[in-house]
Amino acid sequence: xxxxxFWRKIPQRYNLxxxxxxxxxxxFFPPRSFCPDCRRSGDVVEYKFKGTGVVVTHTIIRTAxxxxxxxxxxxxxxxxxxxxxxxxAQIVCPPEDVKxxxxxxxxxxxxxxxxxxxxxxxxxxxxPDE
Amino acid sequence: xxxxxxxxxxxxxxxxxxxxxxxxLFVEAGSLALDDANLSGEDIDAMYVGNMSAGRFIEQEHIxxxxxxxxxxxxxxxxxxxxEAACASGGLSFRQAVxxxxxGMEDIVVAAGVEKMTxxxxxxxxxxxxxxADREWEGFVGATFPGLYAMIATDYMSRYPLTxxxxxxxxxxxxxxxxxxxxAQFQQEITIDTVLRSSLVADPLRLFDCSPITDGAAAVIVxxxxxxxxxxxTPIRVLASEQASDTITLHDRRDISTLDATVAAGQRxxxxxxxTPKEIDLVExxxxxxxxxxxxxxxxxxxxxGEAGKLTADGVTALNGDLPVNTSGGLKACGxxxxxxxxKQVYEIVTQLRGEAKGRQIDGAKIGMTHNVGGTGATVAVxxxxx
Ligand SMILES: [Zn+2]
Numbered sequence: 001x002x003x004x005x006f007w008r009k010i011p012q013r014y015n016l017x018x019x020x021x022x023x024x025x026x027x028f029f030p031p032r033s034f035c036p037d038c039r040r041s042g043d044v045v046e047y048k049f050k051g052t053g054v055v056v057t058h059t060i061i062r063t064a065x066x067x068x069x070x071x072x073x074x075x076x077x078x079x080x081x082x083x084x085x086x087x088x089a090q091i092v093c094p095p096e097d098v099k100x101x102x103x104x105x106x107x108x109x110x111x112x113x114x115x116x117x118x119x120x121x122x123x124x125x126x127x128p129d130e
Numbered sequence: 131x132x133x134x135x136x137x138x139x140x141x142x143x144x145x146x147x148x149x150x151x152x153x154x155l156f157v158e159a160g161s162l163a164l165d166d167a168n169l170s171g172e173d174i175d176a177m178y179v180g181n182m183s184a185g186r187f188i189e190q191e192h193i194x195x196x197x198x199x200x201x202x203x204x205x206x207x208x209x210x211x212x213x214e215a216a217c218a219s220g221g222l223s224f225r226q227a228v229x230x231x232x233x234g235m236e237d238i239v240v241a242a243g244v245e246k247m248t249x250x251x252x253x254x255x256x257x258x259x260x261x262x263a264d265r266e267w268e269g270f271v272g273a274t275f276p277g278l279y280a281m282i283a284t285d286y287m288s289r290y291p292l293t294x295x296x297x298x299x300x301x302x303x304x305x306x307x308x309x310x311x312x313x314a315q316f317q318q319e320i321t322i323d324t325v326l327r328s329s330l331v332a333d334p335l336r337l338f339d340c341s342p343i344t345d346g347a348a349a350v351i352v353x354x355x356x357x358x359x360x361x362x363x364t365p366i367r368v369l370a371s372e373q374a375s376d377t378i379t380l381h382d383r384r385d386i387s388t389l390d391a392t393v394a395a396g397q398r399x400x401x402x403x404x405x406t407p408k409e410i411d412l413v414e415x416x417x418x419x420x421x422x423x424x425x426x427x428x429x430x431x432x433x434x435x436g437e438a439g440k441l442t443a444d445g446v447t448a449l450n451g452d453l454p455v456n457t458s459g460g461l462k463a464c465g466x467x468x469x470x471x472x473x474k475q476v477y478e479i480v481t482q483l484r485g486e487a488k489g490r491q492i493d494g495a496k497i498g499m500t501h502n503v504g505g506t507g508a509t510v511a512v513x514x515x516x517x
Binding site for chain 2: 009030056057058059060061062063064065066067068069071074076077078086087088089090100111112121123125
């Protein structure tokens with residue numbers, strides 16, 4: 001991924017900045033500036049997510065693309081954030097320990113190194129939240 | 131709208147074709163389809179070609195013109211259009227050809243699909259295929275394509291009574307069919323043990339739950355039904371051509387284990403064709419992974435959610451069952467050259483409805499269905515074909 005393409009999404013990737021519609025209360029991550037439910041009567045503003053949620057489903061990735069091969073095996077999950085939106089994320093713990101319904105919280109981590117550009121990408125991974 | 135018929139079909143053998151280039155593949159498929167319809171290039175009014183990622187696999191774009199040129203049609207300047215919807219590119223290519231003929235804009239139209247995947251290494255092809263999902267919010271965090279389907283399987287198995295052995299039976303059944311299909315990439319039968327002993331790719335999916343990396347091309351020719359008998363004694367009618375979309379990411383779906391785009395396209399197709407699932411004699415579904423075939427059987431309405439595993443284990447979807455699924459061997463055993471798959475599905479159904487499927491023939495087959503998925507279900511194309 002190009003540096004500019006990554007850099008544009010830094011607020012969302014590093015700090016979980018999304019949006020919320022003040023009219024209906026629906027949260028959006030990644031952020032949307034237009035509420036599909038309220039349309040023109042929507043009032044969408046920036047929102048910083050708490051970064052806590054629950055594992056909806058998961059897997060252990062054992063064969064990955066070149067960028068992620070040195071991380072295998074790693075746990076990947078769909079996490080439902082407490083505000084509602086779902087995201088896909090890595091879970092940092094022994095991969096066999098991840099279970100549906102497990103509570104997790106976001107943490108700032110290295111995501112991948114791009115071999116070609118030498119750039120190291122950071123973002124949010126999740127850890128068990130006991 | 132005019133009624134449309136398939137008048138010619140062809141498919142190259144699928145496999146890792148080190149000696150064949152991208153151009154070799156589609157020229158072979160195209161010329162054989164013309165032969166099958168007793169046509170010359172002079173008769174072709176337009177072409178559509180399904181191709182997912184020639185840019186990533188062979189660093190070549192502008193596939194529409196390239197194919198028309200190497201098919202010997204450049205001097206006739208026919209319109210030739212590439213269609214892309216990841217793994218559903220072929221299904222959409224066929225649908226565009228059907229629409230062109232149905233609308234009256236064109237008469238004789240080629241719908242092709244082609245993918246040359248083995249000119250790059252495994253890591254590069256895994257990454258190219260990950261482009262079928264959301265690069266920024268799935269691929270970026272380390273989601274692979276098998277990983278996303280694995281998360282469907284985890285969700286499904288936590289909610290419905292699907293056993294690991296029933297899932298493996300999907301692959302066993304499809305390899306049995308592939309062993310009876312001369313164009314299939316895998317010509318050998320396997321056992322449940324073969325699947326369960328293969329290496330884990332993304333838990334719970336193992337290597338034999340996954341469709342392979344494949345080179346191949348397929349082409350079919352469509353024409354107005356009222357002209358079809360000029361070209362063939364066995365025209366096959368297109369009874370429905372439907373397409374649906376859904377969220378690009380798996381995590382934004384209403385239900386992780388239901389492909390709502392499959393449900394929508396399937397329901398529309400049955401309505402258009404004015405038939406019910408019971409009237410379908412055989413179906414080619416998009417089994418990029420074993421779990422995908424389980425979901426497809428249910429989401430198309432052939433049984434209730436949670437029942438397809440037992441149906442498979444009971445042999446209902448086998449060659450001699452009440453609802454043969456993936457008589458070609460499916461993506462699993464016939465192979466999955468992504469852009470060509472949707473056209474190969476039409477090729478298989480037409481072959482069956484003509485009664486030309488030899489060792490895997492479904493006797494008396496009158497109505498068949500194809501189901502082609504892009505990504506994890508963001509695009510679905512469904513077609514119903516009948517004699
Ligand atoms: Zn709203």
